[in-house]
Amino acid sequence: MSFFDWISGNGESRQKNRKNKPEADRVADTEFAKDNAHMDLRAEELDIDKERMETGEVVLHKDIVEEEQTVNVPVSHDQVVIEQRAVNHEPTEEPITEEETVHIPVTAEEVDVDKHTVVTGEVSAxxxxIEENEAIHDVTHKEVAEYNTKGLADVEADEDTKKEE
Known part of the structure; x- marks a missing residue:
């Protein structure tokens, strides 16, 4: 029921008549007000809510990979060099014995490989x-006031109120 129906007290009967008439047969309701009239204008506004949703996940883990390494390590070992040379048949006082043995120890460096763990870096997550804009498109409706005049009616209206063409 409109404001004007409420004032005149017969809004319910007009609404019933309006519902029973086809659109083409309806005659525009004309309300007569003494000096002042009031009409509420309504408009739709968008109610936008945001909700945080899980869209995926990142799993951070370590894998162990094998890597073959070749390292050149300098090592040393003893080599016995046996040289024989001729001498000038010089006389000696020492008798010839059955045996004479000389022991020469021989050494070599051996490579002992062991492993130990060290920290080489770190990974953090x-x-x-990140904020970005998302354009939301929807259609809203609003009521606007329009007026028309007959005869020499003088009207001063806001910019938001337009004259019906």
């Missing part, structure tokens, strides 16, 4: 919030 963190989240940060």
């Amino acid at each position: 963190h989240k940060r919030s």
Whole structure:
């Protein structure tokens, strides 16, 4: 029921009549007000809510990979060099014995390979919030006031109120 129906007290009967008439047969309701009239204008506004949803995940893990390494390690070992030379048949006082043995120890460096673990770096992960704009498109409706005049009616109206053409 409109404001004007409420004032005149017969809004319910007009609404019933309006519902029973086809659109083409309806005659525009004309309301007569003494000096002042009031009409509420309504408009739709968008109610936008945001909700944080899980869209995926990142799993951070370590894998063990094998890597073959070749390292050149300098090592040393003893080599016995046996040289024989001729001498000038010089006389000696020492008799010839059955045996004479000389022991020469021989050494070599051996490579002993062991492994130990060291920290070579670190990996960290963190989240940060990225803000971006998303364009939301929807159709809203609003009521606007329009007026028309007959005869020499003088009207001063706001910019938001337009004259019906």
